[in-house]
Amino acid sequence: MNFPFFIARKYFLSGKKKNFINVISIISMVVVASGTMCLIIALSVFNGLEDLLRGMYGNFDPDIVVYPTSGKSFEADSSYTLKLKSIEGVNGVSNVIEDNVLVEYKEAQRLVRMKGVSRDFDEFSGIRNVLVAGDFPLVRDSIAYALVGRGVQYDLSLSLQNDFYTLQMYYPKDIGPGVINPSRMYNLLNIIPGGVFAIEKYYDDNYIFVPIEFAKELLNYGNRLTSLELYLSEDADPFSIKKSIQQSLGGAFQVKLGEELHSDLYKVLKIEKLFVFIILVAIIGIASINIFFSLTMLVIEKRKDISVLFAQGASSRLIRNIFLYEGCIVAFSGAGVGLVLGVGISFIQQHYGLVGMGMDSAVMNSYPVKIEFLDVLLTTLAIILITLVASIQPAKKASRSFSTQTLQ
Template identity: 45%
Template structure:
């Protein structure tokens, strides 16, 4: 066993007298353990929230979304759609027309995002991770049906059991010159509400999903589309399919995966996670100041031991290594306990959901957690850096202590 490590271990485990220095060392270890545990738990919760948001969005959004670089729509034809559908990895191609429209139900009205989709939209289990009530159908032929978000249904005071009340949808159009008829300034269509979904507030409060033909007629889009949504077949890489689509479509189109479709939100979550990590690391550094004080006091108390070691040929480097390793033992013991406790807390939360969100209408009942080995690695590296900083100065002072042996 390395001699400096052996001496440092003896200092840490000494039971001859429980003085203030020993108590301070234990407090330092507990502080590091608590800080490490908090880092692991909080970072795992952020990972869980990010995964939950991605899952909720994925249940509504497609794997890939094709949009024009300029403008809000583009022309399509059968050959164009067939070329995309026949590409490797493209399982389902959904045509989309999306724009804002005024929706009225009874005496209530609200501006909503009208999303017209082709028939295969519901074949992709779009609402499997959310809440749904009513009939999951967009109707057929001359009897179109709509599916809308829960928040939108609250605004309209919608009653799915009322088969006689229809929703009216209005969309403005360019007025004809010389016309004074108000009805010439907008298009109007009626549709039967069939179902209500709840996935995420942004979608719940805004979206009204209707058949593609209904939206095309109301908005006068003709062969124009707002976007194409693509479901990637099992066994194919989304990144590879995205790359092939970009090469095929050229620079006039954007091809975004699910993360790119919500890049700003995911970036916000990651920035919050980074700032929380930095904040808790700073708190961990403050807790590690106890290591600095305990090692400084230990160096004063062990003057005689230092003198004996120097008399036996011990160098300043050897003395310094003893106190550096003493600080490492304190910090790493606390870090190991903190990592184990953090892992245990996250495992219990993930398995049993002990801590509830406290929201009765939430998609999940308890705080989601997801442990990543990188979080454990970065936390451990933070402890190593903080330990070296906290231990180096006392170790340097101890190696330069002026000692005199009295015989």
């Protein structure tokens, strides 16, 4: 005769010591729930940070950058732009000249990274989304304006309301020996500050955007460029377009996606996320030792009942499954509560931002959070694996160690 599973389980999971074992099981549930909740929240925060960085850099960086393989500039050719614009998914191509210049405002001076851009930049760049003062675009009513990082603005004490002072930009000339007059050693051009942007400290402290015509005149670049920046449509596949561009332009140029410009930073974030996942899973694994001990104690305390079940026809497989399911119930109950709490807290933070950064100068007022299904799935699979590892040994012991000979 084979006992139904639920009858057998109820039969030997009752007794005087049931409350003690239940306390251990509840403690195990709480520990597993806490670890699961922390794991979901931690992974969601890392996802939010990665999304935040992509959003910030996306306002500054183009979708694709093309620059020379050797040297810092190349001879501009209209055929390059025509080739690039003919590729399906490419909305705009901006010519770029970028170099270091000395900028002076009133009596303040500092070295900055000047980036001269063409009109496609005005139309497709996300820089307008991060303006904190002034206007956009860079050329208005045939007048050239400079777009200045917030850190540069602070260093120069720059005021957009004062029209009597302009930004003076200096760039050394390529001169030969024998030149004595200092004024012939550099180019000097003036430009009106038209706006201030705030993205991230490095960009804010170093960059100034100007029209490409201004950059060409200041740097004496003539028909040369330092790079081409491409802006794609939303439904375009950047990887296939990158491949097409590389095949079209050949080995004289390198092609990089905008995300690849910060690949090292994204790799660091992913590595940190992986280690956090491993550490928290290890903590849940340590917590599952409670499951192991509670099941082992249950096996010892119920050995006579197990022998009775053997004598009445219960199979070893049935006994083993009872203990396996008991461990799964404990672990899955804790994991289920932890998943609900973790996803719930992350959802509330994502939409309402209850936990703030605690700094007035922070990029965001609250911690960024993003829930990803893959994180929930991996967490669930990890808990299933840990539960099986913790439960299988007591279950095997229960099915092998007892027989009708132990009955007294």
